[in-house]
Amino acid sequence: SAVISQKPSRDICQRGTSLTIQCQVDSQVTMMFWYRQQPGQSLTLIATANQGSEATYESGFVIDKFPISRPNLTFSTLTVSNMSPEDSSIYLCSVSGGSTEAFFGQGTRLTVV
Amino acid sequence: QKEVEQNSGPLSVPEGAIASLNCTYSDRGSQSFFWYRQYSGKSPELIMFIYSNGDKEDGRFTAQLNKASQYVSLLIRDSQPSDSATYLCAVTTSGTYKYIFGTGTRLKVLA
Numbered sequence: 001s002a003v004i005s006q007k008p009s010r011d012i013c014q015r016g017t018s019l020t021i022q023c024q025v026d027s028q029v030t031m032m033f034w035y036r037q038q039p040g041q042s043l044t045l046i047a048t049a050n051q052g053s054e055a056t057y058e059s060g061f062v063i064d065k066f067p068i069s070r071p072n073l074t075f076s077t078l079t080v081s082n083m084s085p086e087d088s089s090i091y092l093c094s095v096s097g098g099s100t101e102a103f104f105g106q107g108t109r110l111t112v113v
Numbered sequence: 114q115k116e117v118e119q120n121s122g123p124l125s126v127p128e129g130a131i132a133s134l135n136c137t138y139s140d141r142g143s144q145s146f147f148w149y150r151q152y153s154g155k156s157p158e159l160i161m162f163i164y165s166n167g168d169k170e171d172g173r174f175t176a177q178l179n180k181a182s183q184y185v186s187l188l189i190r191d192s193q194p195s196d197s198a199t200y201l202c203a204v205t206t207s208g209t210y211k212y213i214f215g216t217g218t219r220l221k222v223l224a
Contacts, residue, residue: 031210042201043157043214092156094212101147102203102212104156 002027006093006105013083013112020079021108023093028073033094033102034066043092049076083112116140119202119215127223132189134218136202139183143204146178146185151199151217160200161187192222 003026013019023032032049046066047057055068070076080087088111096102116139126132134148145164149157163169163176163185175188185204189196202215 033210033212042216043212045211045213048210096210096212101159101162104158107156109154 002029002095002103004093004095004103004105006108008108009106010109011111013110015084015112017083018079018081019083019110020077021091021093023076023078023105025074025095029095030073031096032070032076033096034068034076034078035092035094035104037090037092037107039089046078046091049078080110083110085112088112117202117204117213117215119200119218121216122219123221124218125221125223126192128192128194130192132192132196132220132222134187134189134200134202134220136185136187136215137183138185138202138204138213140204140206140213141180141183142206143183145205146176147203147205147212148174148176148185148187149201149203149214150196151201153198157201189220192220194222194224196220197222 005024007022034046035043037043045058046061047055049055049068049070051070051073067079091108093105094102118137147162148160150160151157161176163178166178166180169176173190177186199217199219201217203212
């Protein structure tokens with residue numbers, strides 16, 4: 001299994017600002033994913049963070065709003081840009097081996113005021 | 114659009130009873146199926162995964178998969194109040210590492 005450290009665990013931010021969330025894994029992994037979980041909802045995949053290339057975004061999510069970095073095989077960041085109250089959510093970093101289980105970080109609870 | 118559907122609940126069962134959680138999926142190409150438990154304010158944690166038709170048992174948990182009916186379920190025997198949580202069904206499709214999650218079923222085990 002993989003141990004994932006995600007930070008910050010929570011933050012309250014002003015609208016119009018940006019927040020960068022960090023995800024550190026204790027082993028090298030090929031695939032890292034970023035999910036959003038809005039209040040009372042399930043997990044929605046934002047993008048796949050690829051090492052050495054641009055992230056792959058899902059429908060409805062764009063790079064300008066959610067820029068992602070993946071400088072090496074153990075680390076990734078997700079930035080939530082120009083935040084609005086609608087961005088208030090839990091953001092989760094995940095790693096997986098494809099058909100094997102996905103492991104999740106502790107999540108970042110973001111509140112935009 | 115590929116979808117995973119679950120009844121949102123809440124599903125209430127008395128302590129010691131069997132809780133039955135159900136999930137249907139739309140993509141016939143789905144190959145791997147997962148059940149996650151999520152306590153309020155926490156991240157999801159894996160309970161079980163299943164790849165083949167039939168039943169898979171692990172302790173008090175049994176996952177059942179029927180690919181012909183595109184249906185996967187989770188049975189929890191001898192339910193305990195500590196099992197009260199939201200249970201998320203997730204599937205992956207051949208050729209992709211993406212997990213598609215259902216909306217989750219909230220389970221309440223009554224003491």
